[in-house]
Structure formats: C-alpha cells, structure tokens
Amino acid sequence: MDSFVLLKKTLPTFIEKLSDEYDVFAPTRKDNIFEYKLISKPSDINLDFVNSRLPPKSILLQQTETLFKFKPGRKGKILPKEISEDKKIIFAIRPCDAKSFSILDTVFDSDFKDPLYLSKRENSVLIGLSCNNPGVNCFCTSFGDSPTSSKFVDILFTDIGEKFFVETISDKGKKLVEKITDLFEKATEEDKNLKDSAEKEAIDTIKRNMKLEGVVEKLDEIFESQLWHSIAMKCIGCGTCTFLCPTCHCFDMQDEATLKEGARIRVWDSCMYSEYTMHASGHNPRPARMNRVRNRVYHKFSYFPKNSEYTACTGCGRCIEFCPVNIDIIDVIAKVREVKV
Amino acid sequence: MVNQEQLVDAVKKTVSREDVKYVVGYEKGTYGCEVTPSFAHSSEEAEKFIFTPLCVHNLAIYPKLEEKLPLGRDEKEDTRKIGLVVKGCDSRAVVQIIQEKGLKREDVVLIGIPCTGVVNPKKLKSRYPNYAEIVEIEEKDSSFSIKFNEENHTIPKEELLFDACINCEYPNPPIYDILIGEEIKSTNKETYEKVKVVESKSQKEKWAYWEEHFQRCIRCYACRDACPLCYCKECMVDQLDPRWVRRSVNLSENTAWNIMRALHLAGRCVGCSECERVCPMDIPLTELNKKLEKNIMEIYDYIPGISEEAKPLLGTFKPDDPEEFIL
Amino acid sequence: MTVETIQEFEPNIIGFLCNWCSYAGADLAGTSRMQYPPNVKIIRVMCSGRINPMFVVNALQQGADGVLIGGCHPGDCHYQHGNYFTRRRITILKNLLEFLGIEPERVRMTWVSAAEGRKFAEVVEEITEDIRKIGPMKQIRRVNEW
Structure with missing residues (x-):
C-alpha cells in the first residue's frame, strides 16, 4: 500500500485526466438526492454527502439490463448481446458500498459466472472516499469494517482538510495512479496522522451497533x-x-x-x-x-x-x-x- | 395536543371488548423520535400507545392488509373487529373504503383523533441531518418545540407540517366510535398552492418538471403499497397478461405507471400524502393527487371520503356533466 | 435518417369506436364514399364505456400521436349509459395529461351516431389537422433501447 496526498484544488484536473480513458461515475446532487451518475465535467461532482440514495450497485447491476435480443417468427433467431468493455471508474464510493460489490461477487461469480456483471466489475476501478461524517443510521463497524476501510476499494481517498490522503490498495489502483503520478505528492507522517485521527473521529460518531455473535x-x-x-x-x-x-x-x-x-x-x-x-x-x-x-x-x-x-x-x-x-x-x-x- | 391517558384508556377499553381482535395505533420507534405502527392484542400492550406530531402513518391500510391464511378443517374465520387509531384523513380513507364496499362499518372500531397536523419527516430530516438525536417533539399552539442536542428549538408549524396538513379542511374524523378530546373548529380552506405553481407553467416547462421526477422513479411501487385506497387484490401493473405497463424502468413506462396510479385514485384519494412520504425518490406525488382532487371538486363538486353512502365518482354520472371538449 | 424526418409528418391516430354508433357512422362514411384522411386506425369496441384510460396511454406509448374516442350521443348508448362513464373518465385523463405537460388535444372524444357519416369524416379531418400541428408524440413514446 502506497500513500500519497492530492490537493483538493487539483481534484478537477485529476477527474479530467480520468475522464480521458474512463467513464467516471460520481455523486451528483439533485434537491436532496445524491446519485452516482456518469459525469461530463468535474463540477458535476458534489462530495457534500453522507451516502447516495440509490446504492452504486445500480451501475454494475443496472435496474434494467438486456440479456439478449431476438427476432420472432419462422426465421427468428437470437442475437446475443455484445458485452461492453467500457472502462468505468466509480469515484467517491463509500467503503460500505464498495464492500457490497465483494458480496455481490459471491453471487454473480459462483457456479454460473454472470458475464454482464463480471465484465463490468472487471473493467471498473473503485475509488473510495472515507466517510468522515457517518449518518445517523450507519453501523458498518458492527461488521468489523470502518468508515475509512480500504479493504474493498482500489484506491481510497480520505478528506484531511486541504487535501485528500490517497492510498493505493490493489494493482488496478496502483497502475492508475502511476499513470498520473505528477498530480500526487508523497504523503508525510503528518498526513498519515491526520488520516488516523479522521478515522478515529468517524468511528466515534457511529452510535448504532448491531450485535452479531450467535x-x-x-x-x-x-x-x-x-x-x-x-x-x-x-x-x-x-x-x-x-x-x-x-x-x-x-x-x-x-x-x-x-x-x-x-x-x-x-x-x-x-x-x-x-x-x-x-x-x-x-x-x-x-x-x-x-x-x-x-x-x-x-x-x-x-x-x-x-x-x-x-x-x-x-x-x-x-x-x-x-x-x-x-x-x-x-x-x-x-x-x-x-x-x- | 392529545391526552395520552385518554388515548390509552380508550384503546384498553376497545381491546378488552370481546368482539375486537386487536387495535392498531402508534408507539415509539427505534431511534430519535421515530414513531412506528403498533398492534395491541391485550390491554397491557395498549400501555405503549402514544400520539405525537410524528404519527404520520395512515393506519387505514392495515385492515385490508391483513392476510387471511387458509383455514383448517374445523377452523372458523376470525370475524372479530379491528380497532384503529385514526386522524381526520385516516378516517376519511376508511369512509372511502366502506363506500366502495371494501370494508363494512362493523368490521372496524375507530378511535378518532382530532388532528392538528403531522410533521413531514422529510422536512424534519433535511433540517436536522442528525435527526436521530431528536428526543422529543412537542406541539405548541402554532409551533413545534423540538428537543435536540439538549436544546429546545422552536419552529413555526408551517415549516414542518405536510403541505396537505397546512390547509387541511378535515382535521376531525368524519366517522369514529370514540373521540379523544374535542372536535376542532377549523376554518381552513385548501388553497392548492403547489398545484397552482405547476399549473402556471407552460406546457414545455410542465413536462420538463415531471420528466425530471419520473425519470428518477425506481418503480418500487411503495406509493401503491402505502396507499390505504390501493387495496386491489392484484394491481394492474403486476398483471402479466395483459401487460399494461412493462417492467423495464424508463421514462415512458414510469410515466405510464404514474398516470395510472393517479387515475386510479381520481375521486378516491383523501389526500393523506402517504405516497409522497414513502417515496424513496422524493417524487411529489401529492401534487398529482391534489390536482385531480381540485379539478374533480370544480367540475363535479365531489369530495371523496366524506360520506359512506355517497356513490363513487367514476361509478356515477350526471347527464349534464360538462363536455366542452367533445366534438 | 429516419423516414419521419424525410417525409412530412403524418399523424398516426388510433380510433376507439363503439360498435353501435360511431363505428356504424364510420362505416356509413365509407359506404357513402366520403373523402377523409386515412390517418385514423380504427379499433372497434362494444361500447365507449369499455375504454380504459390506459388504452389511451398505451396507444400514445406505442406509436400513436393522437387517440380518438367515439361513442353514441348522450342518451343513445346501447347499454343505457356507458358513454356517460367514459365522458367522466376521459375528462379526468385530459386534465391529468395537461398537468403533466402532455398536450391534452391528443386525446379527442366525439359523439357520432350511426347516421352521421358526414360528421365522422369532419371529425377525422379536424383532429388529423390538429395533431399535424402539434407534431409527433415525444414525451411518453416508448423507446426500445435494447
């Protein structure tokens, strides 16, 4: 795991760089509803959120999805659906929602390998954003996770004031950062401490707890x-x-x-x-x-x-x-x- | 303000009647000042009943929601009554169901509450993001006093009430068996403000407005499930043959569903706003219902949910109904 | 380029006509060799009271630019008063469509008796022209994006 910092004011440049190669999905706001949407410009993003209304599963497991097409009649035939290889980035996904993909993997990557879900999963990079202010009904800590958990994302951003503390976790994440290293700076010990204290503070905010033993x-x-x-x-x-x-x-x-x-x-x-x-x-x-x-x-x-x-x-x-x-x-x-x- | 003791007493009295199965009311929820529907089968269970300005749920859905499991050989159907704690709009919903012969008057015992308006949780939540920390919400004459972070906040009522409550014309239940407290004298007149705002837009703006909302619909049908008047055994959208509305979620089908829902409630909707409250995507469904309510009032001079004997709007006609649009 | 953009817009109108009056009226217009636009595709129903507002919405979704509903004159309904019920239903539907920003003129209703072939031809002419002016249905047209 490597750590960097990214100045908040360079975030738009970062997103723009990503948009060259990837479809970037990020939280956008409409009235009181936050939703992960394909964004066209960095200013669409709104990070002032606890969590999105609909979970980001809707990007990889769309609500309506075509499995195949067909033509009816005597000369009817089945036209298989092309599997899209578009590369996606889900930016600012919360650690809990990132975990949900690992859970969904056990369903769609079991005896039957669902090509639609898996191709999208394969081609997407999850850039997490730690949850500095968990909501009133959050209880991710009950499952041994933390609002700043990096377990299920490729890259994790944590807001530490003027900048984001960036950790690259998986190979996918590392490769992505390597391509645009010039935007990042090496993280100092101080940054690391800031992240740790943000984590501690976030965990302390979580009031609700589910006891799961037995x-x-x-x-x-x-x-x-x-x-x-x-x-x-x-x-x-x-x-x-x-x-x-x-x-x-x-x-x-x-x-x-x-x-x-x-x-x-x-x-x-x-x-x-x-x-x-x-x-x-x-x-x-x-x-x-x-x-x-x-x-x-x-x-x-x-x-x-x-x-x-x-x-x-x-x-x-x-x-x-x-x-x-x-x-x-x-x-x-x-x-x-x-x-x- | 509803007298707590009087309410519990009335519920106890009702639930101990031999011909009553259980009473549905409200109890404290699991966090903050959340309230949840509660079922009392005995007078002990009645102790937990409360009534606060957060008792938003329309309990009139429960008699029709009750599932009757198949009977055994010697079993007899339990035909005992169900007790309901009802506000003005809830009682109107019961009236409407009775009018449509969905229920018989003797199937229910109504504990009526003259209602001075209930809080829209969505408004409360957007005001207090840490909503769960609210411990108490109390009604004063024209304001709510909210205990939050050990401080008392006073907010004018209009800012938190449901839009439908602000100018509610029927705060008193039209039918009830026991009334808690005294009937409220109300001189409110529905102004249809929000409806008028939309009506004043141009045709293009109107569609832009609704397009944005319908685009968002996830077709969970929570609006239908929460509606006391959507009690069809099989909803038209669930039918597979004919398939009125396709299952795929897109603007066309979402609009068709919302048109269908609004039309099926035309002349039946009592305006309790439950559909809007439960909508996870915040679609202003009340505006659709209120629009039809307004037009039906203007054209046919018909108000649903007032009298058990009235005939349903779309099941009756007058030979001289207006028909300017007919060629 | 789609066919529609090359050619002038030809409205596609679905007509739900009642068996006893308006369908017979349409028949009379035909047998009397009256000229009227061919844009209305007729579906015969036993009574205008049979028409569920969802028929109209579904038609608009599936390619109709307008819907014509034809019934007997008030008082003449073969089933006593089916047309009165439809009148209420369609009034409400039109109000709702208008509120949603869908042109209510797309839904038209007419009373045509079996003897009024001339009237039927005129009604069809009128609504075809009206809908030609409004243009194609855009708002709730079903797009099959498979």
Missing part, C-alpha cells in the same frame, strides 16, 4: 417463532428496503417485444413482493408477508454467512432510514437475540 445459530432455532408474525404485521410490503439495499441482487426476467424484434431483459425485483415467488401453477411458497419478511432476514443473516464469508449487510443504514414503518434491522436482530427458544 445470530446465525440462533436463527436456525427460531424459524417458527412468533417474532416474525409480530414484525410482519407492520410491514406494508413496499420493498423499499430491498431496492435501496446495496447487497440485494434479486432480479426478474421478462421478454419485451414488438412485432419485429424483442429482448429478454432483467429488472430488479424484490423478495418482499408476493409475485416474486409466485409459481405459474398459482402456488406461492411464501404466501404471507410473514414469510417474506422472515426470508429477507434469513437470506442476509443466515443463508449468506453460511455460504460465503460475508453477512449480506454492509451497515449502510438505508433500509432503516427509508422504511415507511420503521422496521429497523438493528432492532430486528436485537429481538432475534432476545427470543427464548
């Missing part, structure tokens, strides 16, 4: 608990939690066609909808909201940790903040731990 085992024992009924009574099944979640990745596939051509597309779907599990026969294995609420918790906190090294939650706090009826995942896990078997 949850995986406990969940195995309380599948039939009344707890799920009581949580699900409130739930209105709107699916906001899953759409805004950086690790939720379920999708639906549909054919859309005109008379002359068509395409099979995939769109985000949510396990909170009853149509999600509806069989063609009319049978629904998760008929009630109780089953669906329970499934969401189990998928994240039981099935996922059993099958991979991660819990499918990064502690970004979006589902807590935007749940219309205040179903708070931290509270749910706390209740899980309290249930007597």
